[in-house]
Amino acid sequence: MTIELRRPREDDVTAPAPRIADGLFSPRQLIESLPGAVRKLDPRHMARNPVMFVVLVGSAIATGAAIVEPTVFSCLIALWLWFTVLFANLAESVAEGRGKAQAASLRKAKQNTVSRRLMPSGSEESVPATELKVGDLVVVEAGETIPGDGDVIEGIATVDESAITGESAPVIRESGGDRCAVTGGTTVLSDRIVVRITAPAGHTFVDRMIALVEGASRRKTPNEIALDILLAALTIVFLFAVVAIGPMSAYAGAEQGPVELIALLVCLIPTTIGALLSAIGIAGMDRLVQRNVLAMSGRAVEAAGDIDTLLLDKTGTITFGNRRATALHPAPGVTEAEVAGAARLSSLADTTPEGRSIVELCAEQYRLDPEPTGVGADAEFVPFSAHTRMSGLDLTDAEGTAVRIRKGAADAVGRWTAQFGTTVPAAVTDLVTDIARRGGTPLVVARVSGTTASVLGVVELSDVVKPGMSQRFAQLRSMGIRTVMVTGDNPLTAKSIAAEAGVDDFLAEATPEDKLALIRSEQDGGRLVAMTGDGTNDAPALAQADVGVAMNTGTSAAKEAGNMVDLDSDPTKLIDIVEIGKQLLITRGALTTFSLSNDLAKYFAILPALFSGIYPQLAALNIMGLATPQSAILSAVIFNALVIVALIPLALKGVRYRPAAASSLLGRNLLVYGVGGVVTPFVGIWLIDLVVRLVPGIG
Numbered sequence: 001m002t003i004e005l006r007r008p009r010e011d012d013v014t015a016p017a018p019r020i021a022d023g024l025f026s027p028r029q030l031i032e033s034l035p036g037a038v039r040k041l042d043p044r045h046m047a048r049n050p051v052m053f054v055v056l057v058g059s060a061i062a063t064g065a066a067i068v069e070p071t072v073f074s075c076l077i078a079l080w081l082w083f084t085v086l087f088a089n090l091a092e093s094v095a096e097g098r099g100k101a102q103a104a105s106l107r108k109a110k111q112n113t114v115s116r117r118l119m120p121s122g123s124e125e126s127v128p129a130t131e132l133k134v135g136d137l138v139v140v141e142a143g144e145t146i147p148g149d150g151d152v153i154e155g156i157a158t159v160d161e162s163a164i165t166g167e168s169a170p171v172i173r174e175s176g177g178d179r180c181a182v183t184g185g186t187t188v189l190s191d192r193i194v195v196r197i198t199a200p201a202g203h204t205f206v207d208r209m210i211a212l213v214e215g216a217s218r219r220k221t222p223n224e225i226a227l228d229i230l231l232a233a234l235t236i237v238f239l240f241a242v243v244a245i246g247p248m249s250a251y252a253g254a255e256q257g258p259v260e261l262i263a264l265l266v267c268l269i270p271t272t273i274g275a276l277l278s279a280i281g282i283a284g285m286d287r288l289v290q291r292n293v294l295a296m297s298g299r300a301v302e303a304a305g306d307i308d309t310l311l312l313d314k315t316g317t318i319t320f321g322n323r324r325a326t327a328l329h330p331a332p333g334v335t336e337a338e339v340a341g342a343a344r345l346s347s348l349a350d351t352t353p354e355g356r357s358i359v360e361l362c363a364e365q366y367r368l369d370p371e372p373t374g375v376g377a378d379a380e381f382v383p384f385s386a387h388t389r390m391s392g393l394d395l396t397d398a399e400g401t402a403v404r405i406r407k408g409a410a411d412a413v414g415r416w417t418a419q420f421g422t423t424v425p426a427a428v429t430d431l432v433t434d435i436a437r438r439g440g441t442p443l444v445v446a447r448v449s450g451t452t453a454s455v456l457g458v459v460e461l462s463d464v465v466k467p468g469m470s471q472r473f474a475q476l477r478s479m480g481i482r483t484v485m486v487t488g489d490n491p492l493t494a495k496s497i498a499a500e501a502g503v504d505d506f507l508a509e510a511t512p513e514d515k516l517a518l519i520r521s522e523q524d525g526g527r528l529v530a531m532t533g534d535g536t537n538d539a540p541a542l543a544q545a546d547v548g549v550a551m552n553t554g555t556s557a558a559k560e561a562g563n564m565v566d567l568d569s570d571p572t573k574l575i576d577i578v579e580i581g582k583q584l585l586i587t588r589g590a591l592t593t594f595s596l597s598n599d600l601a602k603y604f605a606i607l608p609a610l611f612s613g614i615y616p617q618l619a620a621l622n623i624m625g626l627a628t629p630q631s632a633i634l635s636a637v638i639f640n641a642l643v644i645v646a647l648i649p650l651a652l653k654g655v656r657y658r659p660a661a662a663s664s665l666l667g668r669n670l671l672v673y674g675v676g677g678v679v680t681p682f683v684g685i686w687l688i689d690l691v692v693r694l695v696p697g698i699g
C-alpha cells in the first residue's frame with residue numbers, strides 16, 4: 001500500500017492550536033480578565049473560598065457602615081475591601097483565561113462535521129456528527145474530518161492530529177493493534193478507514209479537553225482541601241479575637257467602629273494565599289497543557305511531584321510500536337515454504353499490526369497470496385490475547401484431520417506443544433535466543449496435526465527504540481526516580497531493549513495482572529508510582545498508578561484509564577510532569593509562608609494605630625512612623641490588596657525550580673519567603689502611607 005502524504009494547508013481548520021509561551025504574563029491579561037473577576041463576586045462562587053468569603057461579608061458590612069456614616073476613611077476602606085475581593089477573583093480569572101484561547105481553537109476542531117454512517121446493509125447515510133451513537137460505524141476518507149472518537153476497525157491511514165496535538169507531522173492509525181484509536185476533530189490525510197464510534201457526542205476527547213483547559217472540571221485536591229481547612233481555622237481564630245477586641249476596647253474607653261475592626265480582621269487573616277490558592281492549581285494544570293499533557297486530575301499533578309518509581313511498557317512506549325515481521329527462520333528439517341505457509345495461515349485473520357506484517361512478508365518474499373480464497377470457510381480463528389500470547393487457527397485438512405496452527409511467544413507456544421509431548425528443539429531455542437538478544441521479538445510457529453505437534457520455525461519481529469531515551473532516563477535517575485520497563489515480551493528481548501533504552505530494571509513476560517501487581521507492591525512499600533503505557537493491556541495498571549500517563553497513540557481504553565494523556569506520546573515527558581508537580585507544591589508552600597509571615601507584620605501597623613490612644617506605650621511599636629491611625633489602617637488594607645495583584649505573576653509562573661534535595665529547597669524557601677514576607681509589608685505600608693497621608697481627612 002502506498003501512503004500519500006498531504007501537507008496541511010495554512011488555512012485548514014485544523015491548523016495547530018496556538019500555544020501560549022510558557023510563563024508569559026502581560027498586564028493586558030489582567031484587564032481582559034476583569035469581567036470574569038466581577039462575575040465571580042457571586043456569593044455562591046465565593047462560598048467555596050472561606051477566607052475570601054469573610055472578606056466579601058466584611059466588604060458588605062463596611063459599605064453599609066460607610067453609607068450610614070460617610071467619612072473619607074470609611075468610604076476608602078470599603079472601596080479597598082471590595083478591591084481585595086476583586087483582586088482574588090482576578091487571580092483565578094487570569095489563570096483560567098490562559099486556557100480560553102486554547103478552548104476556542106479546540107471548539108473549531110469540533111465544528112459541525114457531517115459523517116458517513118455505514119448501514120448494516122452496507123450503504124452509507126449522511127448524519128451530523130452530533131447524532132452519532134456508540135457502536136456506529138463511519139467511513140472516513142482522505143481529506144475528511146473524523147466525526148468522533150473511535151477505533152479503526154478496517155484499513156490504515158495517515159492522520160493529521162495537529163488540531164489536538166499542535167504537531168504537524170502526520171501519524172499512522174490502523175486497525176487491530178495499540179494504534180487503532182482515532183480522535184474526533186482530526187483529519188484523514190490519505191486512504192480510507194472505517195471507525196467504530198466509542199464515545200457519545202458531547203463526551204469526546206475534545207469535549208474533555210475543552211472542559212479541562214477551561215477549568216470547568218477542576219475539583220479541589222486533598223492537599224488543597226487540607227490547606228483550605230487550615231486557612232479557615234485561622235480565619236475563625238482571628239474572627240473571635242477581633243470580635244473580642246470590640247467590647248474590650250470599649251471597656252478601656254477607646255471604642256472601635258465596625259470599619260476599623262473589619263480592616264483589622266482582613267489584614268490578619270491569610271488573604272494572600274486564600275486569594276491565590278486556586279490560581280496556583282489552575283496554573284499548574286495549564287503548564288502541563290503547554291507541554292502537551294492533559295491532566296484529568298489535579299491530585300495526579302501533585303502526586304507527580306513526589307514520584308519514586310516509573311513503570312513503562314515497552315512496545316509503543318519505549319519503542320515506536322510498529323513491530324514488523326522482517327524474517328522467517330525454519331526449524332531443522334522444515335522447508336522455508338512450509339514455515340511461511342503456516343505463519344501466513346495463522347495470521348490471515350490476525351488483525352494486529354504484527355499479524356498483518358507477517359502476511360505482507362509472506363506475500364513479498366514467498367509470493368503467497370495475501371487474500372486467498374477458500375481458506376476460512378471451515379477454519380476457526382483464534383485471536384491474539386495478552387494472556388495467551390498466541391494467535392492462530394483451527395481447521396480440518398483435505399484428509400479430514402484436525403489441524404491447529406499457532407504462533408506466539410516462545411514460552412507460550414512451548415507450553416502448548418508440550419501438552420502433545422513435543423518440546424521445542426534446541427536449534428529453534430537458539431534462534432529464539434539469537435533474535436531476542438538483538439532486541440527483536442521472536443514468534444514461534446507450531447502445528448498440531450491430529451495429536452502430533454511439530455515446531456516449524458520462528459518469525460522475527462523488529463521494533464525500534466525511540467531516540468533520546470537513555471539521556472532522558474539518566475535525567476530521571478538524577479531526580480531520584482527508578483525506571484522499570486514492564487513488557488509482555490520475553491526476558492532476552494526485554495533485557496536487550498532495557499539496555500538500549502537505559503532503564504534501571506525490567507519485568508518480562510508480564511500479563512496485565514503482573515503489571516498491576518507490580519504497581520500494588522511498590523505502593524505497599526510506601527512508594528508513589530507513575531505508569532506510562534499505550535495498550536489495552538496497560539489499562540488496569542494505568543488506573544492503579546498514582547500517576548497514569550497514557551500515550552496519545554494508544555488505545556481508548558488506555559486513555560480512559562489513566563489520569564493524564566501525553567499528546568506527544570513521549571514516555572520521558574514524565575520529567576516535565578514531575579518538575580511541574582514539584583513546582584506546584586513548592587509554589588503553594590512558598591506563597592503560604594509568605595502570606596502568613598506577611599500578616600504578622602501588619603500587626604505592627606494596625607495594633608498601635610488602634611490602641612495607642614489607650615496605651616501610649618504601644619506607640620513604640622509604630623516603627624514605620626505612620627502619619628495617623630487612620631492612614632496606618634488604610635495603608636495596611638491597601639497593601640493587603642495590592643500584594644495579591646503583585647503576586648499573581650508568581651502564582652501563575654511558579655517559583656523557580658531547580659533539581660535539589662527536598663530539605664535544602666525547603667530551607668531556602670522558608671528563608672526567602674518567610675523573611676521576605678515579614679520585611680515587604682514594612683516597606684510597602686510605609687510607602688503607601690507616604691501617599692495616603694496626603695488625602696484630606698486621612699493624614
Ligand SMILES: Nc1ncnc2c1ncn2[C@@H]1O[C@H](COP(=O)(O)OP(=O)(O)OP(=O)(O)O)[C@@H](O)[C@H]1O
Nearest residue numbers: 313314315352384386389390391408409487488489
Ligand atoms: N499477533 C500476535 N500473535 C501471536 N503472538 C503475539 C502477537 N503479538 C504479540 N505476540 C506475542 O505476545 C507477547 C506479548 O504481547 P503484548 O502485546 O501483551 O506485550 P508487548 O506489546 O510485547 O509488551 P508491552 O506490554 O511492552 O507493550 C509478545 O511479546 C509476542 O511474543
Ligand SMILES: [K+]
Nearest residue numbers: 266267269271
Ligand atoms: K491578610
Ligand SMILES: [Mg+2]
Nearest residue numbers: 313315316535
Ligand atoms: Mg503494548
